[in-house]
Amino acid sequence: MKSVDEINEKIRNGSVSVVTAIEMKEIVEELGPEKAAKEVDVVTTGTFGAMCSSGVFFNFGHSDPPIKMQRVWLNDVEAYTGVAAVDAYLGVTQLSETLGMEYGGGHVIEDLLRGKEVELRAIAYGTDCYPRKEIVTEISLDDVNQATMINPRNAYQRYRAATNSSERILRTYMGTLLPNFGNVTYAGVGELSPLNNDPEYRTIGIGTRIFLGGAVGYVIGEGTQHSPPFGTLMVRGNLKEMNAEYMRAATFPGYGTTMFVGIGIPIPILDAEMAKATGVRDEEIETVIIDFGVPRRDRPVLRNVTYAELRSGSVEINGEDVRVSPLSSYRMSGKIAAELKKMIESGKFFLSMPAERIPAKETFRSMKQRDIKVVKSVMTSPAITVSPGITIADASRLLIENGINHLPVVDSAGRLVGIVTSWDIARAVAMKRAETVGDIMTRKVITAFPDDPIEIAARKMDVNNISALPVVNSRGEVIGIVSSEDLSKLLAR
Amino acid sequence: MMVELIYDSSAVKKPVLVSVALEEGVLMNIIEAEVGAREGRIVVEIDDELADRVVTKFESHGVRVRKLIGTIEKGEACLDCGACISVCPVNVFRKDESERVIAETEKCVRCRICIEVCPVNALSLQE
Incomplete structure (x- = not known):
């Protein structure tokens, strides 16, 4: 048994034994946990990945005359001002109002770290105490009073890997997912990641001193959505002391901006139990691969997978080898662990035990919603359908008589085989080449299911640039039709 | 090697790519193809050793050729x-x-x- 005070004394007198989590795996394997605990005092861990739940509290100081900022933008990226007059919180995923996904809160933070000036623009309603109504100025990191990074959810212990069963490319916060299970992406660095090396959260808790973005920071609690073994941390640090090398703005195409945040956590090896915990291997760290092709909260789990399999670069899905991309940087994570080791060895970084522990059990609940509106509650049912053999003239008559623009085409069993629109009919008449609906119908039809939420039907129409979806049941029979007009009444913005 | 074939309005009507492939008995992998109003361009991958010969052939068919060295x-x-x-x-x-x-x-x-x-x-x- 060793205490953190004893370890800190060893740091002070230069006799501390520090190894990185990568080195510790070998040591535990070779010596066993008992002996390893005697040999090693501290294991340093590291992670460097996109952490969307990150941001900075600024205090800009007061202007003359003073302003109570109602809204404020830094390089056209809006920060939250619902606090005191010149305090604001800039989140890394907030997008620039002029540059969109190319530039966001993360980019502002990186620019500030690189010593650049950013434009501050604010508006206000004006009060007796804060008469000013607008201000535009340039500020650098040196000019603000505080730039305190507070990240509500960082350092995910493990994360669900992603793939895509659908027929189109998906742009997600898990990167670009190719169609038909074309690839798998995963986040986190498994056995090198802080929380995996202290899975009972004995030494990582409120008040634990950590490496954050190149500076000393602290754990201030469990992160939002903390749900072991998918544990998360809330952390704070001083942006002014950080280094842009460990804080990198990023864009995931089609999703938005974020920030790669570098976090390193030292684990004191208090006893053999801690040594055993830090000996954890990727083979023992499990997660799941989920299908982003299903745009619902509860995405289907395709299979369990270990970080060792993910790290190998290829995993099997439905009997096929699928290539894997990591989204976190193992090189940078290793560098952070090594850097933290150096800081401790040179007496620049001391360990702290948590003032309070974070929960080792917690569940992450879903949003309480009024109700989920589904397609069957808004669709027109039954839909007017035709068989492929009817003539263009008959089809056009049906469209006009019913005041509709879409005709699903069904076989004798009522199963969907195609669709024609009023535009298809008009074109067929103009070209004078086709006789029947079967000659001109679109055979690859985008459809909706009766229990699809209406938001999903709306997104399908948006993405495919169409204005109606036949609603089919599991047998492929047409049971209705839903149009963009049906939805726009409900999805008014 | 990648080469970019630039067709002008006269060459664009002829099956130049296939002609060259047949005449030279060479395999070509089409990487990019664009057809414009007055001009077309195709990027093909050709075996390095055959590239010079094939390029000359394309040029004799009135196609401008640019070797793409950058990757x-x-x-x-x-x-x-x-x-x-x-x-x-x-x-x-x-x-x-x-x-x-x-x-x-x-x-x-x-x-x-x-x-x-x-x-x-x-x-x-x-x-």
């Missing part, structure tokens, strides 16, 4: 995350023992998908 290039900004690895159709990217992303650029077919996927804009295509 994908990895810049300083790279974080070595590996987001590019699984999207590349020809496995240009892999990690080495030190967890750095290595680009075997000679395999590159100039599809550009990695460029848009890179979260820190570290990849570019040299012309």
Whole structure:
């Protein structure tokens, strides 16, 4: 048994034994946990990945005359001002109002770290105490009073890997997912990641001193959505002391901006139990691969997978080898662990035990919603359908008589085989080449299911640039039709 | 080697690509194709040793030819995350023992998908 005070004394007198989590795996394997605990005092861990739940509290100081900022933008990226007059919180995923996904809160933070000036623009309603109504100025990191990074959810212990069963490319916060299970992406660095090396959260808790973005920071609690073994941390640090090398703005195409945040956590090896915990291997760290092709909260789990399999670069899905991309940087994570080791060895970084522990059990609940509106509650049912053999003239008559623009085409069993629109009919008449609906119908039809939420039907129409979806049941029979007009009444913005 | 074939309005009507392939008995992999109002361009991959011969042949058919020497290039900004690895159709990217992303650029077919996927804009295509 060793205490953190004893370890800190060893740091002070230069006799501390520090190894990185990568080195510790070998040591535990070779010596066993008992002996390893005697040999090693501290294991340093590291992670460097996109952490969307990150941001900075600024205090800009007061202007003359003073302003109570109602809204404020830094390089056209809006920060939250619902606090005191010149305090604001800039989140890394907030997008620039002029540059969109190319530039966001993360980019502002990186620019500030690189010593650049950013434009501050604010508006206000004006009060007796804060008469000013607008201000535009340039500020650098040196000019603000505080730039305190507070990240509500960082350092995910493990994360669900992603793939895509659908027929189109998906742009997600898990990167670009190719169609038909074309690839798998995963986040986190498994056995090198802080929380995996202290899975009972004995030494990582409120008040634990950590490496954050190149500076000393602290754990201030469990992160939002903390749900072991998918544990998360809330952390704070001083942006002014950080280094842009460990804080990198990023864009995931089609999703938005974020920030790669570098976090390193030292684990004191208090006893053999801690040594055993830090000996954890990727083979023992499990997660799941989920299908982003299903745009619902509860995405289907395709299979369990270990970080060792993910790290190998290829995993099997439905009997096929699928290539894997990591989204976190193992090189940078290793560098952070090594850097933290150096800081401790040179007496620049001391360990702290948590003032309070974070929960080792917690569940992450879903949003309480009024109700989920589904397609069957808004669709027109039954839909007017035709068989492929009817003539263009008959089809056009049906469209006009019913005041509709879409005709699903069904076989004798009522199963969907195609669709024609009023535009298809008009074109067929103009070209004078086709006789029947079967000659001109679109055979690859985008459809909706009766229990699809209406938001999903709306997104399908948006993405495919169409204005109606036949609603089919599991047998492929047409049971209705839903149009963009049906939805726009409900999805008014 | 990648070569860009630039067809003007007269050459664009003739089946030049297939003619050259048949006449020279050479395999060509079509990488990109664009047809414009007055001009068309096709990028094909040809075996390095046959390239000079095939290029001369294309030129004799009235097609302008530009050898594309540039391939994908990895810049300083790279974080070595590996987001590019699984999207590349020809496995240009892999990690080495030190967890750095290595680009075997000679395999590159100039599809550009990695460029848009890179979260820190570290990849570019040299012309």
